[in-house]
Amino acid sequence: MSTAVTLWCDRCGGDAGRGVHEACVTARALEPPRFCPRCRRRMKVQVLPTGWSATCVEHGTTTSP
Amino acid sequence: MPEILDHARSQVLDGGVGLDEAGVLAVLRLPDEDVPAALQLAHEVRMRWCGPEVEVEGIVSLKTGGCPEDCHFCSQSGLFASPVRSVWLDIPSLVEAAKQTAATGATEFCIVAAVRGPDARLMKQMREGVAAIKAEVDIQVAASLGMLSQEQVDELVDMGVHRYNHNLETCRSYFPNVVTTHSWEERWETLTMVRASGMEVCCGGILGLGETIEQRAEFAAQLSELDPHEVPLNFLNPRPGTPLGDRPVVEARDALRAIAAFRLAMPRTILRYAGGREITLGDLGTRDGLLGGINAVIVGNYLTTLGRPATDDLALLEDLKMPVKALSATL
Numbered sequence: 001m002s003t004a005v006t007l008w009c010d011r012c013g014g015d016a017g018r019g020v021h022e023a024c025v026t027a028r029a030l031e032p033p034r035f036c037p038r039c040r041r042r043m044k045v046q047v048l049p050t051g052w053s054a055t056c057v058e059h060g061t062t063t064s065p
Numbered sequence: 066m067p068e069i070l071d072h073a074r075s076q077v078l079d080g081g082v083g084l085d086e087a088g089v090l091a092v093l094r095l096p097d098e099d100v101p102a103a104l105q106l107a108h109e110v111r112m113r114w115c116g117p118e119v120e121v122e123g124i125v126s127l128k129t130g131g132c133p134e135d136c137h138f139c140s141q142s143g144l145f146a147s148p149v150r151s152v153w154l155d156i157p158s159l160v161e162a163a164k165q166t167a168a169t170g171a172t173e174f175c176i177v178a179a180v181r182g183p184d185a186r187l188m189k190q191m192r193e194g195v196a197a198i199k200a201e202v203d204i205q206v207a208a209s210l211g212m213l214s215q216e217q218v219d220e221l222v223d224m225g226v227h228r229y230n231h232n233l234e235t236c237r238s239y240f241p242n243v244v245t246t247h248s249w250e251e252r253w254e255t256l257t258m259v260r261a262s263g264m265e266v267c268c269g270g271i272l273g274l275g276e277t278i279e280q281r282a283e284f285a286a287q288l289s290e291l292d293p294h295e296v297p298l299n300f301l302n303p304r305p306g307t308p309l310g311d312r313p314v315v316e317a318r319d320a321l322r323a324i325a326a327f328r329l330a331m332p333r334t335i336l337r338y339a340g341g342r343e344i345t346l347g348d349l350g351t352r353d354g355l356l357g358g359i360n361a362v363i364v365g366n367y368l369t370t371l372g373r374p375a376t377d378d379l380a381l382l383e384d385l386k387m388p389v390k391a392l393s394a395t396l
Contacts (some may be wrong), residue, residue: 012305013148030343030371034148044152048163049123049365050375 008040032064067099068137070106078110079244081105083330086286092334093278095150100322102355107328111358114332118390119382120295120361122173122207123166123375126368127154127194128187132179134211137235138271140369141179147306149369159194163202169364169375173391174198175207175230175267177368181247182212188220193223203392205265211269212247212255218262227267228294229382231255236284239276256291265294269339273301274317282322285330292309295361296334297328300341302370314341317350321357328358338363343373351378 009016010033011024032045036056043054051064069091076082084092095103129378131143131151146374154162159176166174176194178187187210195206208221209230210280233252234240238247260266268291270284288296295328300315320342328336338359342351351373355362362382364375382389 003079010223032369032371042148044150044156045369046152046154047126047366047369047371048158048162048165049125049169052366052371 006037008035008037010035010037015038033055033062066102067095069095070099070102070190073110075107076364077329077332078113081114081332083289083332084326085289086282089326089330090279090282092329093282093322094321097318100318100325101331103325104353107325107358108356110328110332111336111360112148115335115360117387118360119355119387120173120335120390121169121171121364121379122175122361122363123162123169123171123208124175124177124363124368125154125162125166126179127159128178128180128181128188129153129369132181134181134244137246137306137308138234138243138274138301139179140307147304153190153269155196156197157192160197163198163204163206166365167202169205169380171364172205172230172377172390173207174202174204175209175228176318177209177230178211179368180211182214183210183217185344188217191221191226192224193276194258195226196221199225200358205392207268210213212251213218214260215258218255218258218264222262222264227265228267229259230267230295230297231259232270232297232299233268233284233287233291234270235274236280236287237274238250238283239280241272243274253291256293266291267287267297268293269295269297269299269337271299271301271341272320273312273341273345274309280380282326285327288327289330292331293334295337295339296327296331297339297363298324299339299360300345302341302344304369315345317346320345321350324354324358335361337363339363340367340370340372348373348377352381352385355381355387 001035013035055061130149140149207228
């Protein structure tokens with residue numbers, strides 16, 4: 001899944017261009033994404049011992065770096 | 066030295082008999098300046114009655130989200146507006162997760178499902194999953210599937226599940242403030258069946274749910290009465306969308322007090338760092354806890370949140386000269 005377009009915060013699902021998401025950015029160090037950054041849909045997220053995968057029904061799957 | 070620590074040195078360190086509720090409460094009420102002494106004593110107790118080894122475990126969620134229960138701390142309840150969606154892990158991915166866990170040196174792999182109790186589909190998935198893991202991975206398999214019937218307990222024993230986790234979460238008197246869809250007693254009943262089956266009992270909880278210090282002591286005493294093989298100690302990581310989502314995290318000093326107190330209540334148990342330690346204690350606090358009574362860790366990620374890299378924890382254990390418990394020692 002391309003992450004080039006970030007319209008929505010992938011933690012809280014809020015408008016990424018409106019307000020600050022500092023708390024979300026900090027929290028994301030210890031959380032996988034929950035919302036698709038392109039369409040704001042809630043993603044199906046599977047956390048594994050050494051990583052995670054997050055799937056948006058429209059924009060596909062992304063995995064931990 | 067505070068009187069309670071003198072008393073604990075004699076009763077717990079020398080005699081191997083844990084503190085009662087009043088003793089635990091006295092430890093939890095120690096002033097800040099006495100916390101290092103409490104941790105030092107708890108460490109001595111751990112070394113004396115458990116030894117220097119640390120049990121390392123990995124966990125994975127087999128069935129995430131959509132739970133019908135209302136545990137107020139949990140992002141996997143289907144009753145709250147949490148962003149966590151329901152998802153099932155397939156068997157190949159489960160085996161891969163067990164391999165990843167074993168590669169860290171862990172001897173325990175716990176399969177967890179967000180359910181009230183397992184249905185036929187989940188038991189089938191467990192049967193196939195545990196068999197596949199045992200065929201390919203050298204690791205002990207534990208499970209955490211909620212409340213069980215006697216038939217399900219027997220089935221898990223047949224599968225070769227050696228330890229069952231079912232947390233009481235908090236003390237009996239505070240439990241109705243945290244969960245309303247089932248009772249503390251129902252959880253206790255499952256734990257009683259698990260113990261009778263011969264599986265090892267793993268039972269702990271979460272600190273920081275809003276319980277008082279007195280209720281924290283009550284919880285330690287109730288766990289001590291249960292006498293579990295392992296006590297996982299979680300610290301609330303407030304999850305968005307849950308009723309406890311706005312609660313403050315436990316202060317590091319209070320978390321360390323609790324670690325010392327729980328160790329002094331249960332000198333022989335495996336006392337495991339579980340979720341929330343990263344935000345409550347950070348790196349320095351994690352080290353302090355390992356030198357204050359903790360003798361087991363969950364490495365890597367949790368069920369819906371992420372943990373420190375396993376390599377960081379293993380490097381810390383090496384630095385502390387605490388050997389990782391070998392698989393042969395657990396069999």
